[in-house]
Amino acid sequence: MAPLPPNVHVSNHPCLRAKLSQLRAKSVSARDVKSLIHELSVIVACEAFATAIAAVDGPKGETPLGFDFTTTTVQPNTMCIVPILRSGLGMVEGVQTILPNPVPVHHLGMYREPSTLDPVEYYNNLPHHIPEDPSSASNASSLAILVDPVIATGGTCAAAIQTLREWGAKRIIVLGIVAAEDGLQRVAAEWPEGTEIWLAGVDKELTQTGMLKPGLGDVGDRLFLTIGK
Template identity: 70%
Template sequence: MAVDLPPNVHVSKHPCLLAKLSQLRSGTTSAKEVKGLIHEISLIVGCEALANAVVAVPGPTDNTPLGFPYETTQITPETISLVPILRSGLGMVESLQTLLPTPVPVHHLGLYREPTTLHPVEYYNNLPNHVASASAEAPSSLAIVLDPVIATGGTCAAAIQTLREWGARRIMVLGVLGAAPGVARAAAEWPEGVEIWLAGVDEELTDRGMLKPGLGDVGDRLFLTIGK
């Protein structure tokens, strides 16, 4: 499917990823399978995104089990944080923690779409120092937003705005699927500071702001709250 997207949006062409995305779309896929597929898709998207976002640099000398010295490898930037959007972003955290060579902070943002207007509403924010006097901790050089689905783009744009105000120097958004208009809206929030990486893009939204054909509500599928 040819979709015209901004230059700071990257859609994977990995064949295994496309097959897994097809499996995730199915309404017969169980919650356990959904969790596994979100994890596996996030691993592939995250691997592609991090290859462009971080750089390998020499570290201190260490020794192998046989006693031979070797120069270790580290990554830069050093200050990276994961920012899952509650709830569904939680399903992507473990995959990025697996990819990154050292533990990084996880800062949660709670955002939901108001059902009538579809506008984002923030209900939780645990970014350190998001209030000026709250903490002396510096913002991250690279904040990685984890949000499986970008629909209207309002929630993603609000998260980008929040992280930019917090002081993040760069923002990388990792998702599974996006709607073309919503992805373009999010990408335009801060074009010079944001890169968006996705497994796939749909062209349409329903009148309820859901992707078509989409994945359904990923949070409901992950946490078995469909029909709440």
């Protein structure tokens, strides 16, 4: 494997590696695919947020025994989760499990054009806010958490990063399950100073149709029982 860019982090967690191996199996049911993606998302998010999010003092609280204590909250204050439809939906709950407070969930719908494998955006519900004056206030989140289980050619994820950057996000964390080596290089180079990528594993090869080898198959089809559509 070629050296990974400095903004790419691949977990060595033994439980994560074992669960990724389980998810690769064709025999896994849709119910277990959903559970495994949730569990993998929790672990990847936990590792990513350990460095991407800071703990800060919050307001005073009181324990059940009447003792005062200083609460802990996290920064940045404005975060959002952005799943790439469809398969990114499978990771949202896992990310929400780790975050101590609810955050907005925005959606990006993208697909790869079959003949060129180029990304095509068909849905975007990011709050429209882009100001003409860059110095004026905007509604963009300081940290956008982009979730996409599989990064293959990298075109879709790179396009999503560009969309979030134009929207006004100050930083982006990409959380995924597995990526192809070449696609990962493409994503990492899209906005290296503002993006960190966190993954459970990396595969070396892509098929001629743009699927990872050995990969996970089509995660959206496996999650939503649409294999063979």
